[in-house]
Amino acid sequence: MNISFVDIIDYVGTFAFATSGIRLASKKNFDLFGALIVGFVTAVGGGTLRDIMLGKNPFWFNQSSYIIITIFALLFFVLFHKYISKIGTTLFLFDTIGIGLFTVVGFHKTIECGFSLWVATLMAMFTGAAGGVIRDILLNEVPLIFRRDIYALACWFGGLVYLIGIKLNVPELITQIACATTVITIRICAVTYHWRMFVLRGHPRPAIAK
């Protein structure tokens, strides 16, 4: 097996996404297998939706690593759930690095399929953000990302950076690093400084609340 640096980031992101699904499932008293499914869907849901819209089979059909990582995340949670709130920051970093990468993969795959750049920015956003939305739907919650922090917008900005990089003929690797860095930086700033978008309906809050 030949594991590249990108693979490692992918796995780390998958682990963080799966853990977020399992963690929320545990708060709803899901059983072990239910939590496993929610974790898996959270981790691969965004990419699956992207692949279906692109007319491809889901990416995890060709690689068992994603389900294995989800099982590993479940075991990890069962063993260490008492300490998991203590490593919240680490998990947040994993998650953030994950969506940075997922955004890059989403953009890259879409233009590879021959679609236009603006479609790719939307697909980049979907890949990064849809997993969390599907998770919240399965848990019967209003999707968090529509209300808190800058999340989908960070993914979309990353896609925009990718688009600009291509338009300016920047080498693809540099474009990809810039894209991921944009997503990660916006996410970290948004959480650290409590950045919010304006909330609709007569209660506009300043972009930087605090």
Place this chain on the structure above:
Amino acid sequence: MNISFVDIIDYVGTFAFATSGIRLASKKNFDLFGALIVGFVTAVGGGTLRDIMLGKNPFWFNQSSYIIITIFALLFFVLFHKYISKIGTTLFLFDTIGIGLFTVVGFHKTIECGFSLWVATLMAMFTGAAGGVIRDILLNEVPLIFRRDIYALACWFGGLVYLIGIKLNVPELITQIACATTVITIRICAVTYHWRMFVLRGHPRPAIAK
């Protein structure tokens, strides 16, 4: 750019659908970007589901107008949300014209793909009705169309008219106009005269309540 009459109706319907998503998102205190996503998904969700089931790429991949109209609908809402309840009737008409057209497009696309006429009637219904269902799922509400007014049924009747038109070899344009007119008429009557379906479970209400 060459915009036909059908395009204009399509855009008007998209605007109305997007606005309905944005409006409900604002009641749940979604942020600006969350509302944009919900608006977009409401507008294109039904057609996207149809295209995926037909084995095609989503229709909005080839045309940026749908996302642009959604952004426009968001701006419109932000600027004029105080007056939006006053133009409720106008929005209802837009919405109704929209689902009339969406039903026609859903039927036409399905038979174009070579599927049978009864599949086309179902797809016509899905195209018109699924966007609202996806919107309500994202907002964590019980889908409205399952409980109030004649909605999906209107779309299905429109599909039936299309089917009959084809069986009788009526020219396609006339069939399409008849289909859209059926949907629009049923919708307007249903809302004006408070038509309801029988509600299940021992509390049957007359088809025309009041």
Place this chain on the structure above:
Amino acid sequence: MNISFVDIIDYVGTFAFATSGIRLASKKNFDLFGALIVGFVTAVGGGTLRDIMLGKNPFWFNQSSYIIITIFALLFFVLFHKYISKIGTTLFLFDTIGIGLFTVVGFHKTIECGFSLWVATLMAMFTGAAGGVIRDILLNEVPLIFRRDIYALACWFGGLVYLIGIKLNVPELITQIACATTVITIRICAVTYHWRMFVLRGHPRPAIAK
């Protein structure tokens, strides 16, 4: 028309699934047409999701029997809903036989498309379990199968039996019967003896809770 034994089981399972959707829809005061849609989606949702992920058109595009059975289930419910709790055991058996068959079909179709055996075990599970999840999402409930009884796990075990049968070169028909029997047996035992999975978050219950 040429109806095989498998078709009959398929129709019986579809009837049971549709009835479960209609029954729950009636508790939420859905109207007649809303209940019909929920019943249909419950019956065909899992298989549709499977077919989309496999890159195929939904199986019910080629056969009108599924929508006809759903309409029949709705009529049955409207006429006999007062007695439906009395035939709960019969419906449970129908449902159980149904998911046994759906699991077999899900596995078979996936390997037919050339995907690996572990993907087939997941697809077998999705085919059996996803319909109920989609139903609960439409009804705005936390999906039941994540919290109660052994359900998705039974489907997955059935898939595992299928996989082992193939690895050992057992004739396919015997493998399929063994797969369905596994699912059905686990489901019946789970419900009869109140088998539960461990619930997450510090409240582990014994696998057999009395």
